[in-house]
Amino acid sequence: MPLTAQEQAGKHLYTVRCAHCHEYNDQGLKKVPPDLHNVFRGAQLPSGAPATDEQVRREVLSGRGMMPPFAGRFSDEEMAALLAYLHTGLR
Numbered sequence: 001m002p003l004t005a006q007e008q009a010g011k012h013l014y015t016v017r018c019a020h021c022h023e024y025n026d027q028g029l030k031k032v033p034p035d036l037h038n039v040f041r042g043a044q045l046p047s048g049a050p051a052t053d054e055q056v057r058r059e060v061l062s063g064r065g066m067m068p069p070f071a072g073r074f075s076d077e078e079m080a081a082l083l084a085y086l087h088t089g090l091r
């Protein structure tokens, strides 16, 4: 099934804002950013926190460990698109 327009928009945001760490760890972080392909497949995120939209939204906005906060970087619409794309398993 092709991605919806919203998922496409989320894919673009993921590609430009998240992939450099989560796919390539281009900053060589000691805590390697986790693979997000299956992030919504189970009940828990890699940290053990619940795998819910609310939790991921909060972590992206507030940051977590070596992940910087993105507060103010995404509109509500963009955040919704990003979450929709994460739910596709990063197709």
Ligand code: HEC
Residues within 6 Å of the ligand: 014, 017, 018, 019, 021, 022, 027, 029, 031, 032, 033, 034, 036, 039, 045, 046, 047, 048, 049, 056, 059, 060, 064, 065, 066, 067, 068, 070, 082
């Ligand atoms: C500078 C590198 C970096 C960038 C950019 C980044 N992350 Fe992360 N991310 C991390 C690291 C490191 C962790 C592991 C944090 C921890 O548990 O200490 C992480 C963890 C996560 C987690 C798992 C949280 C958990 O509770 O296990 C999610 C979901 C996530 N990132 C989503 C994103 C999204 C979406 C973006 C783009 C908007 C993004 N990240 C951008 C480095 C990054």
